[in-house]
Amino acid sequence: MKLNRLVGRLAVLGLAAHAGITLAQSETAAKLERVEVTGSSIKRLVDEGALPLEVITADQIRQKGLSSAEDVLRSLAANAANANNAVSSNSVFGQEGDRLAGGGAYANLRGLGPTGTLVLLNGRRLSNQGTSGGSVDLNAIPLDMIERIEVLKDGASAIYGTDAIGGVINFILKRDYRGVQASANYSSPQDGAGGQQRKLNLTAGWGDMATQGFNISGSITHSRNDILRGVDRPWALGYQPDRGLAPDTSSSPFFGNILGQSGSALPTAGTTIGATDPTKYTVLNALALTNQCTAVPFGVSQLANPTVLSGLGYTKANSTYRCGTDYGRQYMLAAPSKTTSGVVRATFNVGKDATGFVEFVGSRYYSLGEFTPYQFSTTALGLGSVVNGTAYPTGANYPVNGPYYVNMKALYGANQFDPTKSIAYRLRMWDWGYRTLGNESVNDRLTAGIEGAWGNYDYRLSIARGKASGYQEMVDGYADTNKLVALLTSGIYNPFLMPGQTQTAAAMKAVEDTKVHGRLADGRTQVDQVLANISGPLMKLPAGDLSFALGTDLRREFYGYSGTQNYNCVSSFSKGNMLLANSVMGCPGNGSAPDMTRNVGAVYGELLIPALKSLEFDLALRYDHYQEVGSTTNPKVSFKFTPNTDLLLRGSYNTGFRAPTPQQLHLATVTLATTGTFPDPVKCPNPTGNNDPSCQLNSIPYLSGGNAQLKPEKSRQGSLGVVFSPVKDMTASVDYWQIKMIDRIHNLTPTQELQNYSVFANNFIRDPSGNITLIQAGWINAGGSMTKGLDLTGNWAAKLGDNRLTTTLSATKMISAREQLVSGTPMIQYVGQWTNTTLYLPWKGSLSSTYKTPTLSTTLSANYSASYWDEDHTTFTNVPELQRRKVSKYLTFNLIGTFTGVKDLSLGAGIINLFGVQPPFTWHDVDNAVGTGWDPRVADPRGRTLTLTASYKFF
Known part of the structure; x- marks a missing residue:
């Protein structure tokens, strides 16, 4: 034929x-x-x-x-x-x-x-x-x-x-x-x-x-x-706000973002800056206050976030003086x-x-x-006074008597900043290196x-x-939790580096000592x-x-x-x-x-x-x-x-x-944690452009x-x-x-459950105040x-x-x-x-x-x-x-x-x-x-x- x-x-x-x-x-x-x-x-x-x-x-x-x-x-x-x-x-x-x-x-x-x-x-x-x-x-x-x-x-x-x-x-x-x-x-x-x-x-x-x-x-x-x-490719940028891309992150690779938190130097309600601006800012960073977010490796400003990511809780109050990380430059291609x-x-x-x-x-x-290096938030609460025989009166926050303590009131005019209290901050662990598996x-x-x-x-x-x-x-890139807290509260490690500054040799040795392999x-x-x-x-x-x-x-x-x-x-x-x-x-x-x-x-x-x-x-x-x-x-x-x-x-x-x-x-x-920021479907009923930070969620535990x-x-x-x-x-x-x-057979994720909340409402565990404390996920038909x-x-x-x-x-x-x-x-x-x-x-x-x-x-x-x-x-x-x-x-x-x-x-x-x-x-x-x-x-x-x-x- x-x-x-x-x-x-x-x-x-x-x-x-x-x-x-x-x-x-x-x-x-x-x-x-x-x-x-x-x-x-x-x-x-x-x-x-x-x-x-x-x-x-x-x-x-x-x-x-x-x-x-x-x-x-x-x-x-x-x-x-x-x-x-x-x-x-x-x-x-x-x-x-x-x-x-x-x-x-x-x-x-x-x-x-x-x-x-x-x-x-x-x-x-x-x-x-x-x-x-x-x-x-x-x-x-x-x-x-x-x-x-x-x-x-x-x-x-x-x-x-x-x-x-x-x-x-x-x-x-x-x-x-x-x-x-x-x-x-x-x-x-x-x-x-x-x-x-x-x-x-x-x-x-x-x-x-x-x-x-x-x-x-x-x-x-x-x-x-x-x-x-x-970093090897010029197009690999995680911060391109003119094209609608900005990092959904609250951490900075050098100067840690100072957080408004009960019991810490920056109150939860925030602080005004200077004598004429009535806005109370809930996050502070000296790099942002001096327009230097991009002056450190992989650092980016978050001034665009209230526009590009307004629906994820970014506002003028929490973004104007906050720096972020361009994890597109850090990412493995x-x-x-x-x-x-x-x-x-x-x-x-x-x-x-x-x-x-x-x-x-x-x-x-x-x-x-x-x-990208891991990011953490310190806290003054929840640790108690003694853990494993060691006292942590201010949790993992930076201590008042530490050599690198930053008085944001005296240096940058943060009026409600209380220099008699420890500093809560969020930091990306750049000095620990890339998380490598x-x-x-x-x-x-x-x-x-x-x-x-x-x-x-x-x-x-x-x-x-x-x-x-x-x-x-x-x-x-991974650290023993107890050794990490001990280092952070010792004052040896400087979480507030400015451009051109580096950790001391003693601090880097201490960092190496916390690593887990x-x-x-x-x-x-x-x-x-x-x-x-x-x-x-x-x-x-x-x-x-x-x-x-x-x-x-x-x-x-x-x-x-x-x-x-x-x-x-x-x-x-x-x-x-x-x-x-x-x-x-x-x-x-x-x-x-x-x-x-x-x-x-x-x-x-x-x-x-x-x-x-x-x-x-x-x-x-x-x-x-x-x-x-x-x-x-x-x-x-x-x-x-x-x-x-x-x-x-x-x-x-x-x-x-x-x-x-x-x-x-x-x-x-196993209990895992969500990544990114998402709105609580009950507390954030408006699905489009809701910029109320009080109902935004991140790092919520879920079972898989x-x-x-x-x-x-x-x-x-x-x-x-x-x-x-x-x-x-x-x-x-x-x-x-x-x-x-x-x-x-499908691995049900928190994202999908949130998108179909009416179907999966029973999978969200809430405390008496209505806050989500746990999400049930995992394999389903x-x-x-x-x-x-x-x-x-x-x-x-x-x-x-x-x-x-x-x-x-x-x-x-x-x-x-x-x-x-x-x-x-x-x-x-x-x-x-x-x-x-x-x-x-x-x-x-x-x-x-x-x-x-x-x-x-x-x-x-x-x-x-x-x-x-x-x-x-x-x-x-x-x-x-x-x-x-x-x-x-x-x-x-x-x-x-x-x-x-x-x-x-x-x-x-x-x-x-x-x-x-x-x-x-x-x-x-x-x-x-x-x-x-x-x-x-x-x-x-x-x-x-x-x-x-x-x-x-x-x-």
């Missing part, structure tokens, strides 16, 4: 046509090999499939300048812009973050989250990331040993079971490798200051399966990425990391028609998460199996054990899996063979998480917090999850029915039983119709199922943890598509898809969702003399992404709208063209992310033009060239982000999602980046 011949040509070119092609196959071959296609258990000829499958070859990965599995997934149109990248998941900000993710990177097909995307390696499971236990960390994938990546953009629970609602990503390793090859890669942003990446790889193989009957191959890769900070990964595989013939194999895959990934993630898998043919039947049997572990440790928590996961499958022809039909597959999938899954055991993480000074053993200010505490093992058993069957020469049906059915969770049966029906040589129609319908993870079920409850009553998520989904050949040597496809889900979209692909090849030009297009149009938080709340449309987690961009796509001569290959590629509405600031300010805006589209180009004119040597050079496009501006800040003034879910912060590669094959 003309279409099949064309698809064969495109497969040879590595263009991954969406007509189900998974292996390059020469059209001159005497016999087409039957292979297993991701999404089916029946082996078939390579040009027979019709699944919405995207294949990315190793050549394409290299030609596009992609250096990690995370880079590949971020470039996929079907992978939603999400907070599951290494920067976003390495965070302690906001209530939306997975505080167990440990700097990992995760897939997110269709925006259904990492737990809705199944990641496989050679068709088999890896163990989920060691601390979160929810999904596979992409850092565990040895990209340099990958031959191709198959991305099934369709539900596959009927074939693979849970996790496959959004789709399947199958990383296929190279096989039968012979020779020794070394390669190196280096990339550096044009700006030079941070963000460099280095990678070394050694791959070797021995033995020819065809002539010697065996092959042993292995590969080891080591990479290192340097940190990139906001790219995480530093080190990765070592390796593969060893032995393949050998077992008799005439069978092949055995033993395979080990291992990775070690260590990253640092660097965050180290995260290690280890993932290993050992697999053995046999694959072969018995007559007309193909069989596969394998056994695998995957293990993952991880831990999080405090590297810098050590492991916070660790976790382990393990999956033991036995897979068995047989497939082949069942009977002859007029239109072809009726084929079948039968199989079983037996697993034992383990998860355990220690939680924060050796330390007590606190966020404020109080007598209770100081009495806790090993009390640490500002560390991210988590509850534990008990060691848990559950068994999973599944059986499945599949039928491939050729109803007509031009019409084929595929029927699949799978039964899964999850210990503790229950059982589920999921069918899938798909078809392929080829009415003529240039047209192929396809479609599918299936149901899906995802069991809650062990940590979602059993993670212990597992929920043993969680039910599985369920889905119904379908797709309908067409593949056609409009002209010679060109194919295109359009696929419509939709996914309807119920009982979505949310309401339903409906996601719809279009996938568009195109592949074109042209022969230009002895040279070739190939072009590929892949794009996803999100039509709708409507979600319901819980029953009783409305369905909300999120396409094109800013959210704290996943961004459902209206369009996301990539286009690449490769011109290949006998010695030179040049690829120009483009990546596009559409514009979307920025964070809704209606409740932030009463200035209309600062309430709603759109974030600009993001379009970047990469140019990569590879020279192979010298035998066994390959040299490459290229430019990532050819035109140096800056990340589009967004006015959200880190209190609501990771990033300040830019969004790491969409943009690459490195800017124009030079990349160099070299590889040499020794023999």
Whole structure:
């Protein structure tokens, strides 16, 4: 057939046509090999499939300048812009973050989250990331040993079971490798200051399966990425009030903001300044009084806050003489990391028609998460007179007799300031350094199996054990609460530095003595899996063979998480917090999850029915039983119709199922604190521009943890598509898809509860005065969702003399992404709208063209992310033009060239982000999602980046 011949040509070119092609196959071959296609258990000829499958070859990965599995997934149109990248998941900000993710990177097909995307390696499971236990960390994938990546953009629970609602990503390793090859890669942003990446790889193989009957191959890769900070990029500013961005912070990095507080020098009602101004100011800072907020590193004025953030309680009284911190300049834009990964595989013939194999895959990934220095407020109340045998008569306030006491009345005319009392203040702990967390993630898998043919039947049997572990440790920036209070009240430390001043050597030694270093928590996961499958022809039909597959999938899954055991993480000074053993200010505490093992058993069957020469049906059915969770049966029906040589129609319908993870079920409850400022929905009934500070809330404790009553998520989904050949040597496809889900597992946050207060009012605990003292949050079964979209692909090849030009297009149009938080709340449309987690961009796509001569290959590629509405600031300010805006589209180009004119040597050079496009501006800040003034879910912060590669094959 003309279409099949064309698809064969495109497969040879590595263009991954969406007509189900998974292996390059020469059209001159005497016999087409039957292979297993991701999404089916029946082996078939390579040009027979019709699944919405995207294949990315190793050549394409290299030609596009992609250096990690995370880079590949971020470039996929079907992978939603999400907070599951290494920067976003390495965070302690906001209530939306997975505080167990440990700097990992995760897939997110269709925006259904990492737990809705199944990641496989050679068709088999890896163990989920060691601390979160929810999904596979992409850092565990040895990209340099990958031959191709198959991305099934369709539900596959009927074939693979849970996790496959959004789709399947199958990383296929190279096989039968012979020779020794070394390669190196280096990339550096044009700006030079941070963000460099280095990678070394050694791959070797021995033995020819065809002539010697065996092959042993292995590969080891080591990479290192340097940190990139906001201070390294001129656009990374957290203070751009003319564009609607100002820090929602009340702390200053040098001179601590003096607070109006009962019992302290500045009374709660505030003070007038000078003889003519009647305003009583409730916050004072000598830097602001002398117009020097910006004269110290990372300092900014807050004069704009009463306009930009008027709805969050900023007024003339509390902002005029207060300084803030530009945490956009302090923020980590790219995480530093080190990765070592390796593969060893032995393949050998077992008799005439069978092949055995033993395979080990291992990775070690260590990253640092660097965050702005912690901020604290001192207090004169609540500590009592004696704590642990030490007297604190004025709490943690600066003492009257301290050498750095600042008499604001005498120096700056603060009339009501009482210099006979201690000073309460709020300070960002700049002298303690950035809060730095180290995260290690280890993932290993050992697999053995046999694959072969018995007559007309193909069989596969394998056994695998995957293990993952991880831990999080405090590297810098955290302080022992009791030692910190003792230092602050001793007077040795100066919290009121002016420009040009520094702490004394004695003070810095005392600061170092308060620091705490050590492991916070660790976790382990393990999956033991036995897979068995047989497939082949069942009977002859007029239109072809009726084929079948039968199989079983037996697993034992383990998860355990220690939680924060050796330390007590606190966020404020109080007598209770100081009495806790090993009390640490500002560390991210988590509850534990008990060691848990559950068994999973599944059986499945599949039928491939050729109803007509031009019409084929595929029927699949799978039964899964999850210990503790229950059982589920999921069918899938798909078809392929080829009415003529240039047209192929396809479609599918299936149901899906995802069991809650062990940590979602059993993670212990932990008390955390909200970030940012938000209005009390009862005391601040005006939702727009309410600037009454008396009803604003910050640092409110909330409970988060597992929920043993969680039910599985369920889905119904379908797709309908067409593949056609409009002209010679060109194919295109359009696929419509939709996914309807119920009982979505969701981490309910205080922000969402506040937005839907009438539904969650009982989750807010109030004291007799009506003040919120605690919020109940955590994992719940949310309401339903409906996601719809279009996938568009195109592949074109042209022969230009002895040279070739190939072009590929892949794009996803999100039509709708409507979600319901819980029953009783409305369905909300999120396409094109800013959210704290996943961004459902209206369009996301990539286009690449490769011109290949006998010695030179040049690829120009483009990546596009559409514009979307920025964070809704209606409740932030009463200035209309600062309430709603759109974030600009993001379009970047990469140019990569590879020279192979010298035998066994390959040299490459290229430019990532050819035109140096800056990340589009967004006015959200880190209190609501990771990033300040830019969004790491969409943009690459490195800017124009030079990349160099070299590889040499020794023999």
